[in-house]
Amino acid sequence: MAKAFASQGDMTQKKISFTEVGEGLYAFTAEGDPNSGVIIGDESVMIIEAQATPRLAKKVIECVRTVTDKPISHVVLTHYHAVRVLGASAYGADQIIMSDTARSMVVERGQEDWDSEFQRFPRLFEGHESIPGLTWPTTTFSESMTVYLGNRRVDIMHLGRAHTAGDAVIWVPDQEVMFTGDIVEYHSACYCGDGHFSDWDETLGNIASFQPRSIAPGRGDALVGPEMVAAAIRNTSDFVMSTYAAAARVAARGGSLKEAWDAVRAACDPKFADYAIYEHCLPFNVARAYDEARGLDTPRIWTAERDLKMWEDLQG
Template sequence: MDNIPFQKGLYETGNGIFAYLQPDGGWGWSNAGLITDGGQSLLVDTLFDARLTREMLATMADAAGVGADDIGTIVNTHANGDHTHGNGCCQHAEIIASEASAKEMDELPAPALAAIMAQAKDLGPTGQYLVDIFGSFDFTDVSEKHPTKTFSGEYSVTVGDKRVDLIEVGPAHTAGDVLVHVPDDKTVFTGDILFIEGTPIMWAGPVSNWIAACDHIIDLNPDTIVPGHGPITDIAGVRRVQDYLHFIDGEARKRYDAGLSVRDAAHDIKLGDFSSWGDSERIAVNVSTLYREYAGDTTPPDVTQLFGLMAELKR
């Protein structure tokens, strides 16, 4: 789909399927999708706040004739707020997510994010980093709505005569990542299993699951691949994400075996071919997750500390 530019807006990829793109694809600037057929419609993900979601829905109403009240189903590809905070803008929609994602949605509700951002100016360099990456979003204006249906493994729905397969591939990026596959139209919406031209961030792992999720996308042999962040891509784009995951696994393992700390390893790893990707400081989270995996440590990460380390790497 090289003909679709990476510019903000709604793009029909063919046969009643649309991608909604948000440059630059960095923190919070996520993509969404719309699947329509026979007067029915399914929305793949909402956006980071209600204002952005309402703007997207207005664009869909104008361009595709599908208004907020027309959307019968929302699929959340995972729990992060930049894919869920506008769920309630579609009042009549059934909301489907993996069971693991539904549980994870409670962990950082929008009011908690709003409280953190209200205090950011008092948090020194870490706070400034939070303002830099999240300051464009209004976490006091969200429309949260939890899933009304959950599943584990695989689940299929129909939109008109289209079959849409929901394939759980997490834990990887998060606890419950889901691919949305429209087989007859050879289209996959990947959620944050794919960041294109941006650095993937591995909150959950294990890395082997994420690499396997990329293999699953490749095996589906889609013509159109809409990532969670970044421009529409192809199989080569999937392989590049896999290459990054293999690379950081190898580099982190060497430093773990050598006894380096997470902080020292994150500073020490030279990203080489991947250094041009946005948000490269996410290596801090990736190393931390990999170190916990190597150690068999199942305790949750210290997110505050990790944002501090990302701020340090960014500087």
């Protein structure tokens, strides 16, 4: 391999922010690392996204304890990726919630994803010895479900395919705030290696139709206020569609994966090169865009071995 993945050399600890996005609602962010969300109800707390390890989850819990001593009763996982789910055991929650499709993806590719991400992102898996195994939901839903944290209503919904086939969003109607997982990012590259480019823009439109006052995105700063929300949705759409259009043009003429890589770089580097994890995401995004443009609706499973082979091919 000519050089390591960008993420393998990223060992710098990130600054944590804990931002109120609505009354009793918080976004845990860390300079482009995976975000978590916090919803405080009358008697208990819901966590959105568990982090990659129990060690990282404890950092979320430390922030929660600065604002409430209520017990954590629910953990909602917006999709199946290891960096989002493997810290779930730290919260001691009664319920762990995923969509039916996300659970099926744990069955199909959960261990492979863990192995792949562990290789790609060593910093996020510091303390991995404390992970008890794959995270399994106690509760699943098909299209939507509602949880009441006392009087506080929380709607958990699948609004369409985007970052994965099983993405969930969490809507808190009393504050008009949404937790979107990796469907929406802020000044951070979208990871599209398991994505559905042709559906993503419509799913963003479904999110926008709620007219959220604030959004806690999957990565990047909390989006407080309608203007910041709208800008992040536009930028996420531009990132996804710019990536796909460039790769699809190459695929349509029978070009190679390496040619698609060059085309995506030419289209996206001028606009997005300074985004967090851009270099890490790019090879996986190009590979998936190239596959989808050639008719592969279901993303191929990433394995540690496939990661390295793809990267070697792109390095020429």
